[in-house]
């Protein structure tokens with residue numbers, strides 16, 4: 473189970489942190505993937521763009537290789553059981569612990585005039601999303617590790633409080649070893665939907681925009697290649713690894729070690745790798761996004777699958793709590 477917020481265009485971080493794993497998981501597991509539109513409400517000041525963003529995220533999920541016939545691909549708000557479980561879990565969540573969550577502190581800094589209760593209980597809603605399907609594996613990027621720990625806590629707390637093993641423990645999941653963090657092009661932080669648009673590569677970016685952004689990526693000259701690599705250069709190598717062949721990566725590594733690396737060449741290679749990777753996804757997503765009847769079918773079919781699974785869980789939760797009276 474996993475989800476992506478419809479707060480902007482998807483980017484390489486969403487792809488390599490989340491989507492790539494979704495696609496690999498779909499043949500081996502029962503999967504639930506959603507567009508987290510309720511989560512988006514915690515930070516959106518106005519909702520006019522929501523419809524377009526939800527459709528775009530769905531289209532980009534499918535264009536990246538997700539098959540709505542194999543998985544449940546749905547919108548969070550189409551599954552009202554989410555809100556029911558969220559309410560139950562809120563009874564087990566404490567103000568103090570929620571206030572300490574680093575993502576809450578970050579958001580308070582970003583939107584000091586809109587510190588709403590939804591923002592505070594974001595991790596509870598996220599736990600509800602996951603526990604709703606009694607999911608065990610949650611494909612997410614590294615930035616979500618802490619939220620997963622909170623979801624595990626709630627699962628354990630619920631089971632203990634109501635003395636029934638309703639929820640298994642969910643874990644962050646990535647094919648391969650490490651959870652992924654795709655760095656931003658300005659040498660600081662991660663790529664993200666809204667914060668640093670010139671330093672983030674979107675799946676919707678056209679070829680020239682991609683080239684332009686990479687050309688502007690931060691680099692710095694290195695006097696001693698044996699010293700630790702500066703973050704901006706390490707980031708470029710990390711991005712190169714994502715979209716270019718190992719040969720290309722080794723060549724630039726060797727050049728770096730020899731002190732002869734030309735960042736202009738490295739960036740051109742990276743830009744062309746990105747363009748060939750993104751163009752087919754962008755084109756397919758555009759097509760899907762304009763296909764009203766197909767998207768409606770995808771959403772309805774996804775919600776039906778998700779609600780079937782959710783209804784069973786909510787019933788189990790109610791029984792455990794003692795909310796069944798006849």
Ligand code: ADP
Pocket residue numbers: 474475476477478479484485486487488489490611612613614615616652653654655662663664665666
């Ligand atoms: P954003 O931070 O761009 O708004 P979301 O919060 O909707 O993205 O996260 C959707 C998924 O994408 C999550 O699994 C998250 O871990 C992953 N993700 C987002 N940014 C990155 C990044 N730069 N590197 C790796 N994974 C990321």
